[in-house]
Every structure is written in C-alpha cells, then in structure tokens.
Amino acid sequence: MSVSRRATLLRRAAVAAAALGLIAACGSGGGSTSSGDGRLELWTFLDPNSPDDPRGQALRTVVDGFNESQDEVEVTIRNINYAKIDSEVVRATASGQGPDLVNVYSAQLATHVDAGTVLPLDDYAADYLAQIGDDLIFPLEGVRFGGSVMSIPWETRAWLLWYRKDLLDAAGLPVPATLDELASTAGALAASGAAQTGLAIGFSDQGLGADFVEKFIPLTWGFGGEILDEDGTAAFDDDAGVQALEYLRRLHEAGAFGDEVLNMAADDVIQSVTAGTVAMAIEGSYRVGAARSGEGIGENLQTVPVPSRTPGEPLPTAVAGQTMAIGANADDPEAAWTFIEYYTSEESQALFAEAGVLPVRASVYDTPEFDALPNADELRSWRDYVVDHGRPQPVSSRFNELSAALVGVGQQTVFRDEDPREALTGVAEQYDSAAR
C-alpha cells in the first residue's frame, strides 16, 4: 500500500471517528425535546387523530386554539400509549430529552414526583389557584406533594355502577340499591341467561390489575378501612380489606361472575358490556360516552352511584383524573404554564365536557354551553357523586407494584379460596419492606 493511500485511509478513519464522536455528542446532549425556538412538546396518551375518541378531537381543538392565540409559542402533540407513557417520560427525562408538557394520570403523579420528571408549579400556579379557589372540584391534595402543587387537574372521574337497562328490564330486575342486592341481582342475571356475566370485575393481570384495584379501593373504604396510612404504610390488610375480598368471593359464589373475569381487564369488561354479554360493571365515568357510541347501546347503558351496605348511601368513590404538568426538562416553563392555564380554562373545559369528560371546574357546569349538552343532567349527577362522596385515590410511587400484587391476592382468594387475611398481610409486608 502506498504512503499516500495509507494517509488517505487514515484521514478517512479520523473523519469517521470524528463523525462517530459527533453523533454520540448529539445523542447525549441536554435539553428537552423542544428545540428552544418556541416549540413546546406535549406528551399525552390522547390521540388527536383518533376517530373513536372524542377526547382526542377535543385535545386537537384546544391545542389549535392555543397555537392560534400565540405568536411565538407553538405546542406540538406527541401521542404515547397510556400503558407506556409514564416509563417513557421517566427514561426520557433522565437523559435530558423529556417533554415540556406532560399529561399525568393523578394516580401516577407520585411516581413522576419521585422520579423528578415534573416541576413544582408554586412559582406559576399560586395566583391561578387563588383566583379559581373553590371552583376546583378536584381535591388538590391529590396533586400536592411536599406542600407543592405538581400538576393541574383538567379532568375528574368517578367509578359508577354501569348497568344494561335492557337486560335488567328483560329479566324483570330492579337496579340494585345495596351491596347485597348487587350480588343477588348479578347472580340472577347470569342464572337467567340474560347475560353471560351478571357483574364483571376484571381480575386479569393485564394493566397491572388496575381494574381489580379500582374496585378493591372503594370496597375497602366502604367497609371502613384504608388502603394506605397517612405515613404511606399499608393499611389494607385489616378487617375492611378482608371484608372487601370476602364480598368479592361472595359475588363469585352467587354466580355474579365466573372464571371468565380472570381474562378481563377494563377494556374487556367495557367491550363485553357493549356486546351485552355483561349486564353490570363498575367502571369510570370517563368511558361512558365511548361505550354508548357502540352500535345498539345508546341509552341502554345507564349509570348510578355504586351502592353500599346501607340503602340510599352510595359507596365512596375514588376521585382521580388526568392532570397537566410541566416537564423537568422544559426549556421555557413560563410558556408551558401559559398553555396549562389555557388548557384548564373554562372554555377548554367546556370543549372537553362535550367529549364526555367530567370538568374539574364547578362553574363550567352552570354555563349555557354545558346546559346544551344532551347528558348535562347526568354529568351533574356524577359531579355531585364526586363532590359528596369522592375521596382522592391513594397515591404512592410504588402503586404499580402494589396494584400488581393485589390482583394476585384477588385471584387467589376469590377463585382459589386462599385465606384473605394471610394473603393481604403478605402483600402489605412486602410493600412496606420495599418502601423502606
């Protein structure tokens, strides 16, 4: 090989190495996903292009409205599957590539706070919160950590008893008014063949057992217990937690549901309700609109507050919802806050209400636009349930782990007759030990 050829090769190798270094440097660069030119990236589970989810279309309208109102700031949307968004935000933020704005479900906010993916809003939100005051029906304790508000709720939800009116009517059964009646009615519906499953509760491991835990929490409250103590230690392994599991076992024994629910997560339950194979379920208010849009469903799907042991006294409902936060990597937090103010304004709330979202601001329920909604009265009844019987959903940065463990306990105690107290105690000890 000639000297000149070798020199050329060496030069090329040096250029390649330099290019590699440059690529590596670019990859490890700091800053958020925004380019610093007034663009803010919003990461959300909502798909603005979804033809099926009216919330996505409302999001698009709100973001477009904000962008039109701004000269120097533009919000772009990045849609991420709801099962992945939290871990993606944690990983991206750790590498300096996190979003400017992030939609966080209130039950996951503790995880984000612990991971340092969101900024405290004290510097921005104090005036705003003082201004709206009692207008916010979402309990602020659910988004306050260490004395700081970490995100602003824009949606609230309650868990309601869904029932197929047509199926209950066909079976000649009334809407249950107590937990005992719920068991007997669900058993009767299944026995009569009106539906395959009288009352569906998802016991699947899919979604880390979220559907099961969403029922276990209010039932435990209803029997006088707590999920977590004020210091964050497990409290669900007391008599109330045991009674909640025993009640679920009683539902199984009454024929309210069979082994088929072991394969059901929330989505499966809702699909089965719309298909008419499930007559009743306890699901979120935020899914009612989409479920009713199914063919032949419409007003056959009705909701009432979940009954308790006492007639006329509903079971407490967990209050949770979607919130908007400023990402820890945000280049321009002030601009991000301007968007959050716009996103949670009365006008935007009214747009989301049209999409079946329960607004977090009380004043929205009294506007003429709200009155014009076809289900305004129903939405108001849900609001009343939230205000009168709502409790912030327990929050913990280890909630996913707890949820996955609790559904395992549910499966073992309801379907395999394992001792509920022993199973709950095991999970509680594991949870407390891991938290320490």
Place this chain on the structure above:
Amino acid sequence: MTVKSPEAPPVREHRPVPAVQARRRPSTRPRLLPYGLLLPAVVVVAVVSVFPIVFALNLSLHETRFTQLEDFVGLDNYAAILGSSAGWASIGRSLIYVVASLALAIPMSLGIAHLLNRPARFRLVFRALILMPWVISQTVAALLWRWLLNADYGPLGLGDVAGTRIDVFADPVQAMAALILVNVWISYPLATILCLAALQTIPAELEEASDVDGAGPFTRFRRITLPMMAPTLFVVAILLTLLYFNMVTLVLTFTAGGPFGATQLVSLDAFNESFSFFNLGLGAAYSVILFVFNIVFGAAYIKLIRSEGDG
C-alpha cells in the same frame, strides 16, 4: 604460475542512509494502521454489545432509584430472586416454556421443511404462506390469538365445545400451553426456512445411493438427512433458545403473566421490575440471570456441535 592470493571479498559500500528512510524506520504508523482500521468496528461492537452488558451487570449490583444508581448492594438483588420461591418459580416456568417450545418448534419445522422440499404444485405459494406468521408482530399475534381463543366471542367457539366451556385464560395449565403454542406459531417459520435451506444442500446422489442400498425413508432420514442437517439444527436451536428466553412482548400482551402467575416468566419479571415498577437494579439482575441461561444453553449446543463434528 603465480598464485594469486584470493581476493578479499568486496567490501560492501556503506552508503549513508537517506534522510527520508531514517525518519520512516522508527515510525509506528504501519504497525498501528491495522488497529486504526479496526478501531471503528471495535468501538461500535463495544458500544452496541459490551457496554449494555457491563451496564446491566453494574446496575444489578446497585440499589437504584428510578434511573439513578444508588448504593452498591453486591449480590443482594440476586439473593432477592434466587432466595425466594417466586424467583425459582419464574425460572422453572421459563425453562418449561423454552424447552416445550423448542420440543415443538424444531420437529415441526423439520417436518414442514421436508414437505416444502418435495416437488409439488404451488410450492412457492406454500412457502410464502408458511412465512406469514413470521412477519406478524408479536403484539398483533398475541391479540389475534387472544381473540381466537376467547371463550365468549372467539371464532373458535371454545365457549361451547360439546357442552363444555374451555376458558384457556382462566386455567393455569391451559394458559401456559396456549402461550407455548402461540410462541411456536410465530417462530416456526424462521426455523423452517433454515431447515429448508439445509435440506437443499444435501446431495441428491446420497439419497439415490441409499435407495439403491434399500434404505427406507426412516433409515434415510436417520442416517443421511439428520446427520447432514445437525449443524443447522443446532444453530436453529441456539437462535430459538435466545428468542424464547428473552420473549417479553408476546407474554405481556397474551397473558401478562396470569392467571395465578402461571405464565410469569423471568423475561416478564425483568420487564416489569425495570419499566413498570422502576426497580432497575432488580430488573437488571433478572436480565443477567437470563443472560446466563442463554450462555449456558448456547455453550451446551456448541459443545454438542463439536462432539458431532468429532464423531
């Protein structure tokens, strides 16, 4: 006659070394050039392969808080897994899953490759059809089979099989069996194609000679086909073993580890601990255990290949 004294050998003239050569000789450039040329490849391999392994090993020896490395805890994360019945149960289920899948996938692929190797009409069409499961993503395959096997609305009608309801996802044994079958369904095309390629390299003369010698199909398969395909089969076994041990998406979407934890595999534990519960240290320990299994199985196959070769 005069005798001449022999001439002294000519003394070689020591010419001064040109200045250019004097400078070149001590230069290390020619000796370093090969290393320089190799460097980019070494860097890429180190970044892509070695760094993640070392990183995972390091993670597994530390306590972690989300993505932050905290205290060094030695082998505590491994002790948490290997010192618990749940950890060993996951390992046992992973072994069942991998071994059962291999036991089904390899013979099945070999059989299908044999059929595809025979002259037949529409052979190309069959080959394309056989490949189809391979091009389907694991998520889609899992959702497809969840729908097919659903006892309530699945088209296979498992809700009423001669008056019996077969709820695959409610029974631990059936759920694991279904998971293995779906796993085989999405992975057999790869093995089939490799087996088919190996079959086509077997000289026709050998088979003709065995015919002349009166060997039946079974003897021919045992004495000619199988020995000649052995290296390919071992490669297939290695590839599938790696694929099966590391499988997450299919398991997560198909059963998510249930019911009753019956399909909770080590790969799923690694995923959940790392990305659902953010216990990266523990998740990394699960990954390293998987890595060790892959190494052990791979080494065993390679040893078998060598012993076959020696034999």
